[in-house]
Amino acid sequence: MKIRYVFMVLGMLLYSMASSAAQVSVGISLPNVSIGINLPAYPQLVRVPGYPVYYAPRLEANFFFYDSMYWVYQDDNWYASSWYNGPWGLVAPEFVPVFILRIPVSYYRQPPAYFRGWQSDAPPRWGDHWGRDWEQRRGGWDRWDRRAAPAPAPLPSYQRKYSGDRYPRQLEQQQQLQQRNYRYQARDPVVQQHYQERAGQRAPAQREMQVRPEVQDRGQQPQPRLDPREQQAPKSQGREEKQQGKDATREQKRKQEQEQERGRGRNE
Secondary structure (H helix, E strand, O other), X not given: OHHHHHHHHHHHHHHHHHHHHHXXXXXXXXXXXXXXXXXXXXXXXXXOOOOOOEEOOOOOOEEEEEOOEEEEEEOOEEEEEOOOOOOEEEEOHHHOOHHHHOOOHHHOOOOOHHHOXXXXXXXXXXXXXXXXXXHHHOXXXXXXXXXXXXXXXXXXXXXXXXXXXXXXXOHHHHHHHHHHHOOOOOOOHHHHHHHHHHHHHHHHHHHHHHHOOOOOOOOOOOOOOOOXXXXXXXHHHHHHHXXXXXXXXXXXXXXHHHHHXXXXXXXX
């Protein structure tokens, strides 16, 4: 019984460790979610005074920009994307950046019902809403020196050129355009982890393309390899044909000489 109990405890510990690792690796899920935001053009973004965050005052949505990514709070969930029209990745409450959590209530254009009665110039009471476990994990999120706030990331203004039918829907195309036009390096640990995981997912595909053998033209048929003995066969065959030709010439000349000798014998 004791041995069985020890194995049970070890199994529970291993499961707990695996669960914790899984939670850390999915701070921001893969951007594959549509949340109903379909903007006809790049939105107007205005900085929240004293915060490294922008908000969209003309949108009927809780739409923000922070540290090179767009953030939306909708249906009690946070979503993030590197492009203003998505696709969006779901962000677990434990991994929402602190400066997103600190945005004052008054900058939410579509505040949920439970925001009512909360102080407008203070952040939402996330601890009351998400519970004590969340509060213990994210302790101190609402305490900070406003004078030490980092500078905001530059807006990715290059995205203004891409709207309507020109908006890139494929993640690979979005990443290529971002790498080409936006040089800012993220500073928030959650955002950095998101970009690192995304780069790690591209690496296997790139390595596969590099080691893939060269492909022949579709119109060109592959040539079969010949055995060395088969490659030498035409040469030996040519020599035999040449020798046979010489033998035939000698035989013909010998017959002519015999005919000439018979002719001389008749004349005598």
